[in-house]
Each structure stands twice: as structure tokens, then as C-alpha cells.
Amino acid sequence: MATRQTQFLARSLLTPAVGLLFIWMIVPLALTIYFSTLHYSLLDPGSEEFIGLENFRYFLTDPAFLASLQNTLVLVGSVLALTILLGIPLALLLDQPVIGRNVVRLMVIAPFFVMPTVSALVWKNLLMHPVSGLFAWLASLFGLTPIDWFNDVPLFAVILIVAWQWLPFATLILLTALQSLDEEQREAAEMAGASAVSTFIYITLPHLARPITVVILIETIFLLTVFAEIYVTTGGGPGLQTTNIAFLIYSQALIQFDVGSASAGGLVAVVIANIVAFFLVRIVGRNLEA
Amino acid sequence: MGQITLQGVQKAFGPVHIIKGANLDIADGSFVVFVGPSGCGKTTLLRLIAGLEDVTDGRILIDGKNVVAVPPAKRGLSMVFQSYALYPHMSVRGNIGFGLKMAGLAKDEINRKVEAAAATLNLTPYLDRKPRELSGGQRQRVAIGRAIVREPKAFLFDEPLSNLDAALRVQMRIEVTRLQKQLGTTAIYVTHDQVEAMTMADKIVVLNGGKIEQYGSPLELYEKPANLFVAGFIGSPKMNFVTGDPALQRGAATIGVRPEHLKIERDGAGGWPGTIAVAEHLGSDTFLYVDAGPLGMLTARYIGELSLHTGDRVSLVPDPARIHRFDDSGNAIRS
Numbered sequence: 001m002a003t004r005q006t007q008f009l010a011r012s013l014l015t016p017a018v019g020l021l022f023i024w025m026i027v028p029l030a031l032t033i034y035f036s037t038l039h040y041s042l043l044d045p046g047s048e049e050f051i052g053l054e055n056f057r058y059f060l061t062d063p064a065f066l067a068s069l070q071n072t073l074v075l076v077g078s079v080l081a082l083t084i085l086l087g088i089p090l091a092l093l094l095d096q097p098v099i100g101r102n103v104v105r106l107m108v109i110a111p112f113f114v115m116p117t118v119s120a121l122v123w124k125n126l127l128m129h130p131v132s133g134l135f136a137w138l139a140s141l142f143g144l145t146p147i148d149w150f151n152d153v154p155l156f157a158v159i160l161i162v163a164w165q166w167l168p169f170a171t172l173i174l175l176t177a178l179q180s181l182d183e184e185q186r187e188a189a190e191m192a193g194a195s196a197v198s199t200f201i202y203i204t205l206p207h208l209a210r211p212i213t214v215v216i217l218i219e220t221i222f223l224l225t226v227f228a229e230i231y232v233t234t235g236g237g238p239g240l241q242t243t244n245i246a247f248l249i250y251s252q253a254l255i256q257f258d259v260g261s262a263s264a265g266g267l268v269a270v271v272i273a274n275i276v277a278f279f280l281v282r283i284v285g286r287n288l289e290a
Numbered sequence: 291m292g293q294i295t296l297q298g299v300q301k302a303f304g305p306v307h308i309i310k311g312a313n314l315d316i317a318d319g320s321f322v323v324f325v326g327p328s329g330c331g332k333t334t335l336l337r338l339i340a341g342l343e344d345v346t347d348g349r350i351l352i353d354g355k356n357v358v359a360v361p362p363a364k365r366g367l368s369m370v371f372q373s374y375a376l377y378p379h380m381s382v383r384g385n386i387g388f389g390l391k392m393a394g395l396a397k398d399e400i401n402r403k404v405e406a407a408a409a410t411l412n413l414t415p416y417l418d419r420k421p422r423e424l425s426g427g428q429r430q431r432v433a434i435g436r437a438i439v440r441e442p443k444a445f446l447f448d449e450p451l452s453n454l455d456a457a458l459r460v461q462m463r464i465e466v467t468r469l470q471k472q473l474g475t476t477a478i479y480v481t482h483d484q485v486e487a488m489t490m491a492d493k494i495v496v497l498n499g500g501k502i503e504q505y506g507s508p509l510e511l512y513e514k515p516a517n518l519f520v521a522g523f524i525g526s527p528k529m530n531f532v533t534g535d536p537a538l539q540r541g542a543a544t545i546g547v548r549p550e551h552l553k554i555e556r557d558g559a560g561g562w563p564g565t566i567a568v569a570e571h572l573g574s575d576t577f578l579y580v581d582a583g584p585l586g587m588l589t590a591r592y593i594g595e596l597s598l599h600t601g602d603r604v605s606l607v608p609d610p611a612r613i614h615r616f617d618d619s620g621n622a623i624r625s
Contacts (some may be wrong), residue, residue, distance in 0.1 A: 184372070185377060191341075
């Protein structure tokens with residue numbers, strides 16, 4: 001429908017916004033690329049000099065890099081698995097007609113509205129604290145030794161916290177998808193003699209393939225950059241046990257004050273995110289095609 | 291075998307009575323159509339027979355066995371849904387074979403039956419397509435294929451043709467009827483379209499407000515409607531109803547004459563005079579909507595072309611043998 005005139009109008013009206021966005025993104029990127037080629041330490045101001053790809057070599061050969069890469073992938077993978085495997089049954093339950101369904105749904109969704117720092121603090125001090133935490137109290141009730149979560153199983157503890165935060169998101173998306181499942185399809189399966197389990201496997205689960213894909217893609221984007229939960233609870237430790245790429249970059253820049261190396265790390269993180277995205281889209285993106 | 295009997299079947303959703311006691315005998319192999327206006331309970335009645343809803347009271351017998359407490363899958367019926375309810379992620383083959391797979395049949399047995407069903411319905415070239423790659427009529431046939439492949443005691447159709455365009459609907463109507471005769475399986479078919487009911491049915495059940503108004507063959511309903519509702523519902527255009535003097539003269543509260551039983555006379559003195567408000571010329575038929583003064587608007591049908599136009603004066607003479615008489619409460623008077 002667009003005539004040449006309206007096209008011109010649309011473009012000229014869009015230009016300021018697009019231009020601003022472009023500058024907004026290109027300036028930090030360009031600066032990061034620039035910094036990544038400098039020897040630039042905040043502890044040694046005035047000594048900036050061009051050192052080529054030395055920062056990248058330093059960052060990539062740092063033993064902390066491989067450890068944090070592994071931690072990042074374990075964190076992303078575990079949280080995805082937990083949120084989807086728990087989200088599906090939760091969504092199925094919430095889809096049932098129960099009294100006070102709206103209130104129950106609101107409660108289930110609530111964790112998503114809690115700030116990561118706040119929820120991490122609550123988990124750290126009220127739930128997982130080895131002396132005064134709820135879990136410690138529960139364990140002592142059964143005569144068990146309380147688990148010192150952040151020392152004994154630090155990465156698992158972080159995974160639990162992050163999964164708790166993202167479970168509502170997965171549940172919500174899957175619930176809306178369940179509600180769009182044609183009732184007659186379920187009835188047709190019932191007439192065909194399918195049991196509840198068969199109906200779930202053959203009718204419901206295929207129907208959920210697309211929303212599950214959406215959950216995986218969106219969660220991955222955010223889970224690659226988990227930071228607040230780690231910062232508040234373990235500070236990346238003990239040792240490097242809970243350091244992920246995002247936290248490693250932070251520690252390069254603001255604990256070791258090495259801006260050059262942190263910039264290189266940031267660019268590496270961008271590349272890693274793209275690699276993950278590439279594989280994700282190839283594996284699960286198929287489901288998004290109509 | 292597929293003989294279905296309803297005995298005092300009732301269904302209430304809370305305080306709302308949807309089905310107020312239905313009694314019905316459906317003979318094995320017959321094609322029975324439930325017809326009625328929206329909200330008359332025809333779909334609910336079908337779902338009660340299918341087992342998708344629980345009856346509030348009464349008994350449903352299939353081949354003499356009460357199935358009220360039997361789950362839908364065990365009743366040996368198959369249903370064709372209004373939306374077709376095809377499984378979108380399965381191929382046509384998977385859709386048709388799903389019931390057999392659930393019944394635990396061997397793979398080659400399923401394949402053999404699916405292919406036989408597909409051949410009956412001209413679906414063989416589409417077996418490996420997904421439902422979204424099919425046209426409306428083809429989807430409809432897949433839904434029917436899914437029903438016939440299980441060799442049920444009876445088919446239940448819930449307004450299966452309402453999503454098709456007019457031409458396709460006529461074609462599918464004939465296909466469904468022919469298929470049912472060929473298989474000899476009992477069929478219950480729900481529709482709001484009285485033309486579908488008249489053309490397809492061996493017997494028609496006219497429902498209104500949760501009650502069965504009349505049960506009989508299409509021509510019985512056309513020639514001997516039990517009450518005003520059936521008389522008005524069956525036949526197109528609608529039967530003309532006249533109250534007042536002409537009715538009283540014949541000893542009735544209301545008399546009804548079908549448009550095709552009104553003789554049209556130009557400037558005739560006898561009968562019911564009036565002015566043509568609208569004339570519809572279809573070539574094969576001519577419909578006249580006549581303003582007959584105190585008698586209200588009357589519809590007359592002439593087979594063939596009749597060159598009369600808006601504003602012309604005509605006189606309508608009812609065929610005395612074809613006048614239906616109804617008493618105060620709307621029931622037909624037979625004499």
C-alpha cells in the first residue's frame with residue numbers, strides 16, 4: 001500500500017529514533033573494542049598503551065575463563081531443565097478449575113516480581129543459612145546435619161535460587177499455551193480411548209513444543225548474564241565454584257581494576273552468547289516455524 | 291449393531307435444565323438428525339450419548355446395555371466434531387490411526403485399516419500431509435476417516451458441515467449420506483439447518499427448549515407437523531400462520547399453509563387478497579411476499595417463473611386439503 005511519499009515520510013520520521021539507538025549501541029561497542037586493545041589498569045593510571053590482542057590472550061588462557069565458562073553452561077542448562085520440568089506440571093495443575101484459581105495463579109507468579117538481589121538475600125539469610133535458615137531448622141527437625149549450602153554445594157544453591165525466580169515465567173507461558181489448546185481435541189482423544197497420560201504425551205506435549213521453545217530462548221538470553229544472585233550470595237566463590245562469565249568480567253574490571261582485560265572478556269561473552277544462540281536456534285528454533 | 295435408546299434422559303447444569311426428559315428409540319443402521327434452533331439442547335443431547343457429559347437422570351441404552359456409567363471410549367461410538375479437532379502435529383495417517391494406536395493394535399494392522407479408510411474417502415494422496423496443508427473439505431474427510439476407521443456402533447456428528455462453504459456443504463452432505471448407507475452404521479447427526487435435516491435423515495428429531503417436539507421421517511414432519519413449532523421450523527420458506535376469522539371458520543385457533551400450497555391468482559376475488567411487497571425471481575421458483583392486510587405478511591411459492599412485481603394485486607387461495615389446523619396451545623388438530 002505504501003506509496004513513495006509515505007515511504008519517505010515513514011523513513012524520515014523513523015530516522016531520529018533509529019539513529020539514536022544506533023549511536024546508543026555503537027558507541028559502547030566501539031569503546032569496548034578500543035579498550036580491549038589497550039593495556040588499561042585503573043591501578044596504574046596514565047600508562048595506557050596499545051598492546052594488540054594481548055588482553056584476549058590473557059583472558060582466554062586464564063584458568064578462570066574455562067571454569068567460569070563451564071559454570072555458565074551448567075547454570076543455564078540446569079535452570080532451563082528445572083524451570084521446564086517443573087513448569088509443565090505446575091501449568092497443568094493451574095489449568096485445572098480450583099477454588100481461588102486467580103489468587104493461586106498470582107501467588108505462583110509472584111517470585112518473578114521480586115528483584116534478584118532481594119530474592120538472593122532472602123534465600124541466603126532466611127532459607128539457606130546454615131545456622132538460622134529454614135532449611136537448617138527443617139534438617140535439625142529430622143535429626144540431620146544442616147547443609148551449608150554456599151560452602152558445600154555453592155553452584156547448586158545458586159541454581160536453585162535462579163530456578164525459583166524463573167519458574168513462574170516458564171509456568172506462565174506454558175499455562176497460557178495450555179489454555180489455547182482446543183477442548184475438542186482433548187475430547188476427541190478421550191473418545192479415541194486415550195488415557196490421561198497418552199493424551200498428555202500425544203496431544204498436550206506437542207502443543208507445548210512452541211511455548212517451550214520460547215521459554216528456552218528467552219530464558220537463555222537472561223541466564224547467560226546472571227550476576228546479582230552470585231554477587232549477593234557467594235561472590236563467585238568458594239574459589240571459582242560459582243563464577244560465571246558475567247561475574248568473571250566484573251571481577252576483572254572492578255576487583256582487579258583491569259579494564260583492558262575486562263573489555264576483552266566482554267567481547268568474548270558476546271561471541272559466546274552468539275554461539276549459544278546459533279545452536280539454540282538450530283536445535284529448537286524449528287518449532288517456531290508455522 | 292448400533293441400536294440406541296434414551297429413557298427419560300435429563301441434563302441440568304446447576305439450576306438450568308438443558309434436557310427435560312428425552313425418550314427416543316434409534317434403530318440400528320438408521321440416520322437420525324437432531325435439529326432445532328440454537329440453544330435447544332441438541333448438541334448437549336449428542337454429548338450425553340457420547341459420554342462427554344454425565345446425565346443428571348435417565349438411562350442411555352446401546353444395544354440394550356445401559357452405558358450411563360461407561361466412559362466415552364468404551365461406548366463404541368465415534369464422534370466428528372464441529373471444529374474437526376484434528377491433531378495439528380500429526381499427519382493424516384497419524385490422525386486417522388490414533389484411536390487404533392490407543393487401542394493397542396499392531397502397526398501393520400493399523401496401516402492396513404488406515405489405508406482402507408483413506409481409500410474410501412479419497413484421501414490416499416494426502417496420508418502424509420499435516421492437517422494445515424489440507425483444504426476445509428479434506429480436513430472434514432480426515433475427521434470422518436478418524437471416525438469410520440474404528441468401526442464404531444454409531445457415528446455422532448456435531449454440526450460437521452457448518453464450517454464449509456455452501457457448495458462444498460451440499461457435496462459433503464451427499465458424501466456423508468452415501469457413506470453412511472454404504473457402511474450401514476447407525477448415525478446421529480446434529481444440525482441447525484433444516485435443509486440438511488430433511489435431505490440426510492431417515493428420521494428427524496426436532497428439539498426445542500430441551501424437549502423433543504416431534505420424532506419422525508422427514509415427510510411425516512413436513513406433512514403432519516405435531517405442533518406450531520415443528521410446522522414453522524420444517525420447510526423453507528417458512529409455513530404461513532393465519533389467526534382470526536379464517537382460522538375460526540375451520541375450527542382452529544391458528545391455521546398454517548405452506549407457501550407452495552397457496553395458489554396465486556391475479557386479481558382473483560376469492561381467497562386472501564393482498565399486495566406484493568417483494569417478489570423474488572429465482573428462475574426455477576418465484577417467491578412472493580404478500581401484504582395481506584389483516585392477515586399479515588404471507589409468503590407464496592410458485593414453481594417456475596411468474597411475471598408479477600412489487601405493487602401488483604394478487605389473491606392467494608389455500609389448497610383446502612393442505613391446511614394445517616392448530617388449537618389454542620399450538621398442538622395440531624387431527625380429524
